[in-house]
Amino acid sequence: MVKTELQLKRIADSLEKLIDILTTSQNDNVYPTNIECDKSQSKEEELFQLAANVYLQEAKLIKEKGLSRKSAVRVSNNLTSTFIDFFSSHLSDFEVVSGTCGLLIFKKFGVAKAALRIYTDLGFGHRGERWIDAKNGIKEVIKEAHRYGLDQEYVYFLVLSWKNGIDNQHVKKLLGVDISNKEMLSPHNKDLLHQYTYHYISMLQKYLSIAHKQVFFLAREIHPNVYAQHVFExxxxxxxxKYNWISPSVTEMMEYIRTIN
Structure with a gap:
């Protein structure tokens, strides 16, 4: 009798484990495929969500095909297409096309009127003053824009997140504050980050004559790639x-572009 009960218990335990395995397997294939956008959201929220969706689709693709990592080229191409659609929908007077050096070119009647370079973040290679001379940095983008007949005052820069882009030594140089990168991005230091952003953009006036109307940042500590991965998981x-986007940002930048004749 006891032996029979033990056998039955083992069978029950085995069945329970099998059910857990099957349930886990099924759940592994159920994951978000899109971050919903709606018409009531701000331009800042919309653009961030659209960028995050690109990363979310990439995460889905990796899962489905069993790939080892994300494709930087595929993500870059999908982001470019997404950005073109976004700005085309909000700046209908312009034809928005992709250009060299990762530029978006805004045209009217076939003539280039403005150029925009978007970075998801500045990353190690572009932090602090390195952004000026780096590959795909300030100087190189301005040079590429000249090829489209655009002077530097018609070149715009947008960084989607400060995450990965803070250089604490540069913060100390501009503000005289010794602070870690992590602390700099914490919510209670948002005023300090605002000051750094202002002085950072002011530093670029040597290359961009109206830099405060040409260089924009969108978010502080949140990043579209990280956000998408968290949604996926x-x-x-x-x-x-409810997020407090850095201001001025996408809305103001589009208004500046909109007024170009």
């Missing part, structure tokens, strides 16, 4: 509708 994410 079912983790808690920032409520973007």
């Amino acid at each position: 079912g983790k808690k994410v920032e409520d973007l509708k």
Whole structure:
């Protein structure tokens, strides 16, 4: 009798483990495929979500095909297409096309009127003053824009996130504050980051005559890639509708472009 009960218990335990395995396997194939956008959201929220969606689709592709890592080329191409669609929908007077050096070119009647370079973040190679001379940096982008007949005052820069882009030695140089990169991006230091952003852009006036109307940052500590990965993994994410975007940002930049004749 005891032996029979033990056998039955083992069978029950085995069945329970099998059910757990099957359930886990099924759940592994159930994951978010899109971050919903709506018409009531700000341009800042919309652009961030659209960029995050590109990373989310990439995460989905990796999962489905069993790939080892994300394709930087595929992500870059998909981001470019997404950005073109976004600006085309909001700046209907312009034809928006991709250009060299990662530029978006805004045309009217076939003539280039403005150029925009978007960075998801500045990363190690572009932090601090390195952005000026780096590959795909300030100087190189301005030079490429000249090929489209554009003077430097019609060249715009947008960085989607300060995450990965803070150089604490440069912060110390501009503000005289010794602070870690992580602390710099914490919510309670947002005023300090605002000061750094202002002085950082002011530094670029040597190359961009109206830099404060040409260089923009979108978010502080949140990043579209990280945000998408958290959504994909079912983790808690920032409520973007309540997020305090850096200002001025996307809305103001589009207004500056809109006024170009």
